[in-house]
Structures are given as structure tokens and as C-alpha cells.
Amino acid sequence: WQSCSEWEEFKASGYSTANGGRITFDNPCDYFTTGKTKAMTLSLSVLVAIEMFNALNALSEDYSLLQMPPWSNPYLLVAIALSFSLHFVILYVPFLADIFNITPLSIEEWQLVLLWSLPVILLDEVLKL
Numbered sequence: 001w002q003s004c005s006e007w008e009e010f011k012a013s014g015y016s017t018a019n020g021g022r023i024t025f026d027n028p029c030d031y032f033t034t035g036k037t038k039a040m041t042l043s044l045s046v047l048v049a050i051e052m053f054n055a056l057n058a059l060s061e062d063y064s065l066l067q068m069p070p071w072s073n074p075y076l077l078v079a080i081a082l083s084f085s086l087h088f089v090i091l092y093v094p095f096l097a098d099i100f101n102i103t104p105l106s107i108e109e110w111q112l113v114l115l116w117s118l119p120v121i122l123l124d125e126v127l128k129l
Contacts, residue, residue, distance in 0.1 A: 041091070041102040042109060048087050049117035052080045057124035064128055065121070 055076060060068045070077060090096045091104050105113070 037101060037103045041105060042113065044102065045087070045091075045105060045110075045113045046116045048083065049113055050120050052083055053117055053120050054124070055080060057121060060128075062128060064125055 056065060056070050059065070059070065059073055059076065090100055091102060097103065
């Protein structure tokens with residue numbers, strides 16, 4: 001990526017931020033640092049959500065979530081809520097977001113995260129049949 005400045009006709013498109021701003025790249029090579037922040041944040045959020053939803057699947061190896069509801073283990077629900085809360089704190093507290101090099105997500109981006117992570121529940125439910 002260090003030779004990016006030597007690439008002819010390389011352009012990078014911008015993206016919108018959670019607060020309604022827009023990140024553009026005056027220097028297209030900035031894409032490989034600043035531009036990756038949104039993708040890394042989305043990837044991290046999808047992984048966090050998948051792991052939390054997969055924890056729900058682990059309530060029982062044989063029984064569906066319909067047969068053994070999540071509230072049968074309240075400690076697990078507290079742990080999941082705490083994990084998501086910590087993730088939100090890291091995302092939306094600017095000091096921590098800078099440390100972890102992530103950016104806040106918009107509502108639409110959270111919908112995308114859920115779209116990619118919720119199928120883990122459906123897949124495990126099908127495997128339990």
C-alpha cells in the first residue's frame with residue numbers, strides 16, 4: 001500500500017458517517033487507513049452479534065429455543081446484555097472509539113449487522129431438528 005501514490009488513476013469513493021457527515025478522500029491513498037475503519041467496525045459488530053446469538057443456541061444441544069426459551073437461563077441473558085452494552089460503549093464513546101480505531105454505526109448499518117448475524121440462530125435451529 002505504500003506505493004499507492006504511484007498508482008495512476010486510483011480513486012476512492014467516500015462514505016457516510018453515523019452523525020450524517022461524509023468522509024471523502026482528498027488523497028485516495030487515505031482509503032487504506034481511514035476508509036477501512038467502517039468496514040472493520042461492521043465486521044467487529046457482526047462477529048460480536050453472531051457470538052451473542054450463538055450463545056443463545058448453546059442453551060441446549062437438543063432442544064429448540066421454542067422448547068427451551070432464553071429466559072430459562074437469566075445469567076446468560078445478563079451476560080449477553082452486558083457484552084452488547086460494552087460493545088456500544090466502545091462504539092459510541094469517542095475516546096474509546098479512537099483507541100479501538102472504530103466508528104459509530106447508524107441505524108441502517110445496525111440493520112445490516114442483524115441481517116448478517118441473525119441467521120446463526122436459524123441455522124442452529126434447523127440442525128436441532
